[in-house]
Amino acid sequence: MVNPSAIINYILLFFASFIFLYMILVIVSYGTMLLYALRHLRKDYHLDQEKEDHDLVELQFARPVSVIVPAYNEELGIIESIHSLLSLKYPQYEIIVVNDGSTDRTMEKLLNYFQMEKTEKVFKKQIDTKPVEGIYQSKIHPDLLLIDKVNGGKADALNIGINASRYPYICSLDADSILENSALIRVMKPLLTSNGKVIAAGGSVKVANGNDIQLGSLMSVSLSDKILVVMQVIEYFRAFLMGRLALSKMNLSLIISGAFSVFEKKHVISVGGYDTTAIGEDIELVIKLQKYVKDSGGKQEIQFVPTPVCWTEAPESLHSIRKQRRRWHQGLLESLWKYRQMTFNPRYGIIGIVSLPYFWIVECLGPIIEVIGYIFVLGSFFTGSIYVEFSLLLSLLFILYGSIFSFTSVIFEAWNTRTYPSIRDLFRLILLSFTEVFWYRPLTLIWRIEGIFHFLTQKHDWGHLERKGLANKEGNT
Amino acid sequence: MIQQLVIILAIGIVVMCSLLLILTCYVVIQRLINKRARLLINNYITKHADDWYDYLINEIDNEDLIKPAYAQDFAAIEEILGKYKKNVTSNRLSLRISMFANDYMSHYYCKRLHHSRWSIRLNAIYRVLDFQIDSLTSTVIEMMDSGRKYTDQEYFHMLKIVVNFQPEKAKEIFMRPPIKLGEFEYRQLLLLLHAETKDKLLLLFDNLPEPCQYALIKVIAEKNDRNKITFLEELIADKDKEMRIRALKAISVLGTISDVNRYLPIMDSKHWEERLMLAKILNYIPVEQSSQPLKRLMQDREWWVRYQAAKSLVNSARGKLILKEFIKETDDLYAKEMANNVIQESL
Structure with a gap:
């Protein structure tokens, strides 16, 4: 007769070994990407980026861009965002704000602040969208257009912007974000200089909360007083150093930030624009473009560019972060599922063989395995089972993977990019990065698991995040 | 076994933490050093701002006052020259x-x-051309x-220096570049050339690589x-279709043509991009000559061609009248709608 406790022990051993191997795999992947990113950043460390920007702008190498800003109930941040766009160092661009049926004062604010009046504009409906209710042009900035449309979601708003755009490149920017004035030329650089090899690029997104922003201009950078915001700053650093940069350099990008990215318009139109039914319309578009490139036998690339910076408002309450993370994870899973035929498919080259499996195993299913790991560790310690040693081992791996990697990201960022110049801010980041594994990481894991449930139950939560606005109180209008 | 792994991992974490703490100290010290260096650079700039204005703008030969004496003076002078430039x-x-x-x-x-x-070498290569050294x-x-072994980026910027200072080598570089150059790179090199050298290259047009021809x-x-x-x-x-479209595009930018009859066969081109460029070019010739072909292009099967044809007509008062007459006469609903929209847009 088989002893039930022996069976339970075998099961526990199996789980423990599985989690251990999984953690090793993840740590090795992240560690490799970190080293790769660091090598790249050190290479560029002294490079005179301003000189390169200047050459592109002055010598008229920069081809015109249509910047599309979808806005739904963005009355608090939209004016700052447009101000930052009006002062971009770029020779020729238009700004198309698409009001996606806002129910607050977004429309009224834009009409009054930029003195917009109704205009007629002819454009070809290259992508099917919800109806347009009116087009407005600013009297003070003729290259600023406002399209008022029936609510149809962010993807639909972006598609209308694409239809109405005049220029061969489009830039999508979230209405709660501001751009540094060199951001557009820097994110466009790979598209302008690669002779058609790069068809899309995304810039680096950083947390704006805590900064001094006036009329869309960044006056000074400092860390927010709120612990939740600081934890998100650390997360962005991690994502940057242990993901995007290395994946992009290996042409494995599946995610470029929806908050700030540029595309060659003709390719976006070829794939039918943004998918209005997708929750993560940005990742869906990138995977679709990667598929389109490979299906058409092309060799074009999608890149992440670390230097152009977009500052975005991070949610400040647990409720808002939870909602955001749940949606991000649901969006990721939904897109991976939609293009599941690409996974492990040699036809899609390195994207199919390496990138998609990586996103499935590490990014997508990771939260489930990690949470089981946490439960195992806690269970073993509390019940005093024979796997205490194994739990200790897993705990150390969690500390290495959570806190030490975060600390490493913070210090390497401080070494190479120096976002936060104050030494006090640096020490706060280091201290809080140590705490990540004990509270913030488990929370994000639970939120991401909720995203998996929402995906499985097909629950569509279009929740809009609560905004506070980017400007200082006195600068806000 | 597990116990050993735990010990190894714990030691590893302690070692990593120690290294990171050392790196933290390094970063803090480096920030203080950079702050000090910045201060010295700013001091030089403040102290010599007027002297530099005299040297560069008033052309007073006061090199003894401004020449670099300390290491950071070079960085300060680089900033000053860069800003003036x-x-x-x-x-x-x-x-x-x-x-x-x-x-x-x-030196x-x-x-x-x-x-x-790499980055310091590349910056120096930039300065050689910027400051014409x-x-x-x-x-x-x-x-x-x-x-x-230099990177392609370095090599390309070195080529720019050679083309700029030794234009006699341009022909060889353009025809047989030592690294692979795309249209973007050729365009940058071409912008460095004087008109005579460019004219000489034009004589060799057929022998140039395709990206160079486009550039x-x-x-x-x-x-x-x-x-x-x-x-x-x-x-x-x-x-070559691409060559034809690019030539038409360039002509549409220049806004001048020798003989309109040479262009009219393009109306029957099977490539809409060529017809689009023709609609643009017709904007530059008297409306008496352009109205008939533009009216025909108004009924083109491609939206962009119809739009451009209407825009070319609407640009002149006479053209606008022709467009209004066209709206009355035509049975083509798409063309009619386009003409109406473009007239509205122009108001």
């Missing part, structure tokens, strides 16, 4: 910068050209011939070189 467009100023840089900065940049760090051309050529067409349009219209008009009958 960026904000003032004057041949005299460029000459003064070049004189100073050749006399007092070439500094020569050392940086051989620096082990022609005395370093031979050093750059030696570097290119040395067999040492040359683009540069003709950018420089608004209307003398090359005959050359461009020959290309509109080229067998």
